[in-house]
Amino acid sequence: MTPPLVAIEALSASSVRDGNQPVLRDVSLKLERGEVHGLVGESGAGKSTIAKALLGILPATIHVTGGWLRFEGRDLLTLPHGELRALRGRDITLIPQDPQTALNPARTIEAQLTDGLRMKLGLRGAALRDRALDLLEEVQIRDPARVLGSYPHQLSGGMRQRVLIAAAFAPGPKLVVADEPTTALDVTVQKEILRLIRRMQERHSTAVIFVTHDLGVVAKICDNVTLLYAGKVIEAGTTADLIERPQHPYTKALIAAGPRYDRPGQGLEPVPDSIFQLLRAQIAGSAERTTAS
């Protein structure tokens, strides 16, 4: 049997800067080929740490204290640098958070879109240009020939994010890490971008790790969800189960806290303090169990 695409097993990590404060506590999750998996949580929940670990860009201040992070059975945490570089941009790519800063202002769209095609697939000349035009059409950019010759400042934020999505799917990766790809965008553009990522993912049968703090976004795009709080998995399951039959009080409160478009005028419900106390107690309890065992 082939191993799952991504298997995170009992991953723990702590931040050296914050007095060895744990940032991941015993996190496990599996990602199958072609699956869209939401990684949800507040800031500091550890979702970005997991994404960075997958991309091999954990900051030096974060130490992995236990567990494994396997990609097709290979442990990414102990992979030699050369193999990691070969993997990067070929099998694992990133859709970044902020399209304003993720494109190099001094290079043309064509140059940046085709980096992966040139470096990883060895495409050159007319074949390269044709592929670039196809990609821009796939992400529904009108007048792709003109856009290829443009510089980033000549494009809107939505257009840039489309270019970045095209670049992420260009080399035919097995896993795309989408790091809050809609947070920096207009609400009107957000929806289109979500739909676009889903369509690209289906067409290329690529697995996507979708990092977000927004359960509404998860409901639109993800097959499965892992909900994190303070580095710990609180609840995980299919999106439908988690949204419709939340088990944990925190999940229920989060869903209740979201805006209800069916009932406009009703104020937003904050997550009650009692739930945070419960979370803290659970995390403290499991930490004790870990130390005891």
Add this chain to the structure above:
Amino acid sequence: MTLTSVINRLGMAAITLFGVGLVVFVLLRVVPGDPIAMMISPSATPADIAALRAHYGLDLPLPEQFFIWLGNVVHLDFGTSISLRRGVLQLIGERLPATLELTFAALVFGVLAGGIVAVAGVLLRRTPLEAAMDFVNGLFLAVPDFVWALVLVLLVGVLWPIFPLSGRLDPVHASDFMTPFYLIESIVRLNWTDTGDVLAHLVMPMLALGLPLAAVIARTLKEALSEAMVQDYVLLARLKGMSELRLVLQEALRNAVGPTLTLTGVQFTFMIGGTVIVERIFAFPGIGNMAIDAVVNRDLPLIQGIVLVFGALFIVINIAVDLIANRLNPRQSHG
């Protein structure tokens, strides 16, 4: 650049040169020192002196002298050198090419050396080697060109004599050249013996002028590159699997080079000023060396001519820097 901005630049250049000419003209005449006194024999009578003063127009009121000179300069007549008794323009024409070849060689050296040190420093960041390089670079920043010149004279003249220390070329080759651009001419003629000799003579003054520039470029460029290297687009490019060297050269350099370019322009004008002393130390027959002779001899027309040429060079350099900066920044060159 649009036509209006070109016209603006030329207008500004003319005003600047007029100002430079006026200041130099007045300064030279209010400071003590009499060109006539430098050239006459001790037995000359007051009548002889008066005749000479009239000959050079030095007896006229100051404003009249200035406008006569200015009118001639506009017609590219810079007058006659009092001490050398030859046309100022002709003298400058013979000496300027030497200075241009020297300063451009020093510029190329400074940019290459400074650029390589900056890139190496960024690649080695957070290693002990980076700190060592920064320390040495700090020392180099503190040493001015004329001190380098003296150090090099000591090193090469006394301890390790591998390069000639004076002049522009070995006199045996002097008859080989038709133009005063020795380096360019010898390369165009593929006369590698001459090229080698010219380059050997160029090395010492080039290092003296180029090392301070290299230190400034290394410091500025490294800082800008380090800032660029933590930008999101560099992270994304790293995740595409690019090597660190490629990240620096392809992703960071073009975004980081702006401040360095501006500073290089400024430093280059300082460097042209520095030729005055450095050319003197290495007996290099350039315009800077001639400037010292002109000042010693109170040769007013020659000093004025040299200063105007320096002023014109500064303006040309500033325009060149702007043009290059425009080309490098897509935001300015593509609407």
